[in-house]
Amino acid sequence: MAETATPDAAPADAAPSFSPLYQQIKALLLRSLQAGEWKPGESIPSEHDLAARFRVSQGTVRKAIDELATENLLVRRQGKGTFVATHGEQKIQYRFLRLKADDGAAAPLQRRLLDCRRLRAPADVARVLDLKSGDAAVQVRRLLLAGERPVVLDDLWLPGGLFKGLTAERMSAWRGPMYQMFESEFGVRMIRAEEKLRAVAAGPEEAALLAVPPGAPLLSVERVAYTYGDRAVEVRRGLYETGAHHYRNELA
Amino acid sequence: MAETATPDAAPADAAPSFSPLYQQIKALLLRSLQAGEWKPGESIPSEHDLAARFRVSQGTVRKAIDELATENLLVRRQGKGTFVATHGEQKIQYRFLRLKADDGAAAPLQRRLLDCRRLRAPADVARVLDLKSGDAAVQVRRLLLAGERPVVLDDLWLPGGLFKGLTAERMSAWRGPMYQMFESEFGVRMIRAEEKLRAVAAGPEEAALLAVPPGAPLLSVERVAYTYGDRAVEVRRGLYETGAHHYRNELA
DNA sequence: ACGCATTTGTTCGTATGTATT
DNA sequence: TAATACATACGAACAAATGCG
Numbered sequence: 053m054a055e056t057a058t059p060d061a062a063p064a065d066a067a068p069s070f071s072p073l074y075q076q077i078k079a080l081l082l083r084s085l086q087a088g089e090w091k092p093g094e095s096i097p098s099e100h101d102l103a104a105r106f107r108v109s110q111g112t113v114r115k116a117i118d119e120l121a122t123e124n125l126l127v128r129r130q131g132k133g134t135f136v137a138t139h140g141e142q143k144i145q146y147r148f149l150r151l152k153a154d155d156g157a158a159a160p161l162q163r164r165l166l167d168c169r170r171l172r173a174p175a176d177v178a179r180v181l182d183l184k185s186g187d188a189a190v191q192v193r194r195l196l197l198a199g200e201r202p203v204v205l206d207d208l209w210l211p212g213g214l215f216k217g218l219t220a221e222r223m224s225a226w227r228g229p230m231y232q233m234f235e236s237e238f239g240v241r242m243i244r245a246e247e248k249l250r251a252v253a254a255g256p257e258e259a260a261l262l263a264v265p266p267g268a269p270l271l272s273v274e275r276v277a278y279t280y281g282d283r284a285v286e287v288r289r290g291l292y293e294t295g296a297h298h299y300r301n302e303l304a
Numbered sequence: 305m306a307e308t309a310t311p312d313a314a315p316a317d318a319a320p321s322f323s324p325l326y327q328q329i330k331a332l333l334l335r336s337l338q339a340g341e342w343k344p345g346e347s348i349p350s351e352h353d354l355a356a357r358f359r360v361s362q363g364t365v366r367k368a369i370d371e372l373a374t375e376n377l378l379v380r381r382q383g384k385g386t387f388v389a390t391h392g393e394q395k396i397q398y399r400f401l402r403l404k405a406d407d408g409a410a411a412p413l414q415r416r417l418l419d420c421r422r423l424r425a426p427a428d429v430a431r432v433l434d435l436k437s438g439d440a441a442v443q444v445r446r447l448l449l450a451g452e453r454p455v456v457l458d459d460l461w462l463p464g465g466l467f468k469g470l471t472a473e474r475m476s477a478w479r480g481p482m483y484q485m486f487e488s489e490f491g492v493r494m495i496r497a498e499e500k501l502r503a504v505a506a507g508p509e510e511a512a513l514l515a516v517p518p519g520a521p522l523l524s525v526e527r528v529a530y531t532y533g534d535r536a537v538e539v540r541r542g543l544y545e546t547g548a549h550h551y552r553n554e555l556a
Numbered sequence: 557a558c559g560c561a562t563t564t565g566t567t568c569g570t571a572t573g574t575a576t577t
Numbered sequence: 578t579a580a581t582a583c584a585t586a587c588g589a590a591c592a593a594a595t596g597c598g
Contacts (some may be wrong), residue, residue, distance in 0.1 A: 072403060072566060086589090098582055109568050122374070124556060130583045144343045243568030245555040248544035251503035251521035269503035271520035275555075294502035301553060303400045303497040304529075324585060350563055361587045366564090381566045383594030 065297030078116040079105055086280035092235045095133040138232040148245055152300045161196040168192045168220035170212055177209045177287050180185045202262045202298055208288040214240050240285055245277040329358055330368035339534035344487045347385040393481040400497055404552045413448040420444045420472035429461045429539050440464030447538050454514045455549055460540040492537055497529040514545045
């Protein structure tokens with residue numbers, strides 16, 4: 053007779069919390085993901101096994117997984133199992149890059165790394181990343197190009213503590229999405245991001261790098277990316293040259 | 305023994321389609337919504353009644369409604385029923401307006417109607433709205449202001465056939481979101497939109513209206529809004545002055 | 557003020573279908 | 578072919594919110 057009690061699998065779990073069972077299960081799964089019990093790309097136990105582990109019905113586990121799947125934290129594959137989502141999947145590669153070519157061309161942009169260094173985090177960055185002033189940060193500057201034309205100038209900051217061995221060489225050598233490298237090489241998985249967009253005038257240095265006249269209008273995209281537990285782990289500022297590209301957004 | 309046959313409620317339904325039952329139910333509900341069987345704000349029949357009507361279990365109806373609810377077409381309210389979504393709800397008002405003040409102020413923007421006239425749709429607009437060249441369209445131009453400062457200059461086109469009695473007077477008189485007026489006065493409900501964002505330089509006329517110098521960078525937002533059946537029913541071009549505001553986006 | 561009927565929300569259990577290995 | 582795992586469908590019971598008499 054389905055008790056309302058806490059699902060007691062784990063020994064000292066506390067947190068009775070009178071939320072629906074499936075929400076409690078979801079929170080437990082989330083905790084396991086955060087703790088790295090299942091790594092990105094790996095499969096998690098079957099619904100049947102999880103139901104046994106948490107002492108609930110399979111349907112309840114299913115509902116918890118459903119929500120995690122719609123939040124893109126898990127991916128279900130019929131007949132195979134449920135997997136921890138990855139930034140490397142073909143289907144959703146560059147999930148966070150909304151820039152499209154006006155003519156619909158799907159050609160991926162080329163990367164050119166301009167700079168990668170460790171330094172003390174500027175105050176505003178430190179505040180967002182929750183670093184103590186003086187803590188180390190990694191700063192990366194890069195260009196994205198469509199053929200020969202530069203289209204995006206990205207500046208990004210990462211907490212130094214999480215990205216210990218990150219060097220320019222390693223970044224240049226990597227093929228595939230940067231966020232995939234972050235999760236496979238540093239165990240930091242970006243699951244959500246917020247962006248603030250504005251139109252700005254190109255400064256002299258930016259203009260030179262993007263091959264536009266100084267003062268040309270550019271789309272500024274300020275991003276803060278979060279990992280499990282809503283922890284900010286990346287601050288990024290992109291300048292997009294939108295002469296032949298646009299930022300595409302879907303409102304639903 | 306759950307037949308795979310078509311749920312036969314409607315007489316000549318055809319479309320056997322070997323999709324899951326709940327998807328078929330979802331399609332039937334969608335058709336009723338499109339046909340106006342339940343108007344925006346009204347409640348639809350209870351899950352129990354719908355289950356009887358379609359000759360399926362309550363759980364199957366529930367799953368169909370679940371999907372329509374996550375797509376924002378329906379709103380569930382425990383104890384009360386399930387309702388056709390509206391652009392007037394407090395919670396999700398201005399769902400499609402992503403502009404926020406940098407300082408976080410939530411003060412709603414003031415509207416100032418500049419123009420509202422009927423004319424033949426320009427070729428590009430006609431193509432998107434699927435109008436025959438020469439068909440009438442309504443063109444609206446308006447300004448959104450934060451206090452005294454103009455922030456948004458909107459130009460929008462609507463198919464003339466759907467918006468028969470739309471006049472400047474009626475628009476000025478309306479309080480509340482424009483999309484709410486469209487659905488309550490003209491029976492046209494916007495359910496989805498796509499936007500293309502770029503940075504552009506202000507032209508002379510636009511600069512004057514937005515009180516910025518000519519050539520100032522502005523955020524251009526081109527929107528196409530769709531109603532049921534993916535039918536485009538609005539084309540809009542907004543110019544945002546992003547000196548003290550930004551376009552906020554959430555990537556998940 | 558109270559209780560009852562209605563409606564959605566949660567949970568369980570079971571059976572069957574479909575995809576993968 | 579068989580075993581495994583997710584997907585669909587049904588049914589039943591109780592919880593929680595709402596509204597009405």
